[in-house]
């Protein structure tokens with residue numbers, strides 16, 4: 013069999029070998045400074061965000077990360093952000109607009125963290141506000157699904173002018189395990205679920221959910237390639253009149 | 269009570285007879301039983317004010333002096349052709365008398381004109397499909413065009429799994445039209461009904477200028493079972509009830525159904541007149 017089964021892609025998207033969001037951010041941005049806190053409640057380390065420059069152009073980068081050399085998987089709930097993480101992202105998006113900095117989001121999350129405290133602190137509300145703000149952001153906004161793109165927790169940071177996805181990534185309404193449980197009452201049928209869910213980049217690009225597939229990056233040279241693509245896209249968007257850029261973004265999502 | 273031989277006692281049998289759903293309505297919140305024929309016109313519990321779930325048409329009848337529906341013909345695309353899904357759609361259409369899970373149109377409430385949408389929880393759990401999203405998006409666009417406020421009653425289990433990632437995209441699509449409506453300086457009242465969860469909560473339900481709910485409505489993002497299964501937490505009974513959300517600052521007000529019409533017309537009148545409508 014030459015064609016990879018969809019579920020293998022799921023495993024690769026979740027793999028521990030996947031490039032870490034923190035590594036990616038620090039390799040693509042020069043002088044990156046992490047910025048903490050939502051100014052209201054706390055600081056969720058699952059959202060790794062800050063400012064840096066991309067070939068001399070200041071940018072705001074917001075990532076959702078799994079465990080790495082700095083935080084454990086448990087610290088970041090395996091890449092599931094809490095409301096204060098989303099609130100931090102919202103704060104930094106507004107700040108990016110104020111200083112006319114493009115926004116780049118790098119996503120690797122199985123979904124927003126489901127717990128009681130998260131409900132009390134407005135998980136749903138904050139995701140709704142990120143979508144609303146992202147849609148109207150007056151600066152270029154590029155979203156990249158790096159590993160897992162799980163449901164509303166991923167969509168919160170994936171309403172950019174364009175949405176790219178790494179070769180070994182998935183983007184879906186829920187996990188294949190969840191899908192099999194809800195629709196077939198049998199979580200062991202996740203493999204089968206992955207097949208029907210159309211969650212691989214090849215499937216997603218056909219549906220217009222994503223615009224581009226990015227080859228996996230591991231080496232510095234490969235990351236440089238990715239960085240060059242980001243820079244080109246950013247420059248293309250920066251050259252566009254603001255109203256035209258926003259209209260194109262609106263049209264992209266209105267079409268679904 | 270169950271007898272030693274495992275058979276129900278006569279009292280138990282009587283109790284079961286009394287529980288026949290055709291005759292009795294049992295309040296899911298306080299357990300109060302209401303003889304169906306005696307339920308008030310608002311279909312609320314006299315003890316705790318819980319509002320029994322309403323279909324979309326019933327809500328419109330309760331609220332509007334007149335109502336002109338829009339986009340009744342919009343339905344899910346033929347590409348969604350899984351037989352089980354089609355069966356569910358058919359059943360939902362029969363039960364609700366609607367092609368999709370939301371009824372929308374232009375109506376008036378005590379003479380105040382508004383674009384009004386009501387999601388119907390009986391339509392595949394009020395799930396947000398592509399056609400549901402389309403109808404809601406068109407409602408916001410129509411309201412923007414006509415300079416009207418939007419009142420949207422949500423009742424939804426979240427995204428419609430059967431339509432996959434395109435269902436997720438409806439959260440973004442509707443948000444786009446909410447953004448444009450808002451940029452035009454128009455009022456959006458989001459009215460959260462029992463139950464409002466998942467992707468609907470994480471998008472347009474929580475984007476209102478004003479967010480209202482009914483007593484004891486279930487409102488949340490992650491489902492109770494997901495929380496129990498994923499992180500082995502046992503959430504308190506009322507953790508996603510309207511009263512809890514109000515306490516945590518996510519609702520403007522909880523309004524008894526008996527006061528719905530009066531409250532909405534008051535709010536609409538406060539947003540009329542002045543420079544805004546000249």
Ligand SMILES: [Zn+2]
Nearest residue numbers: 295298313316
């Ligand atoms: Zn009651």
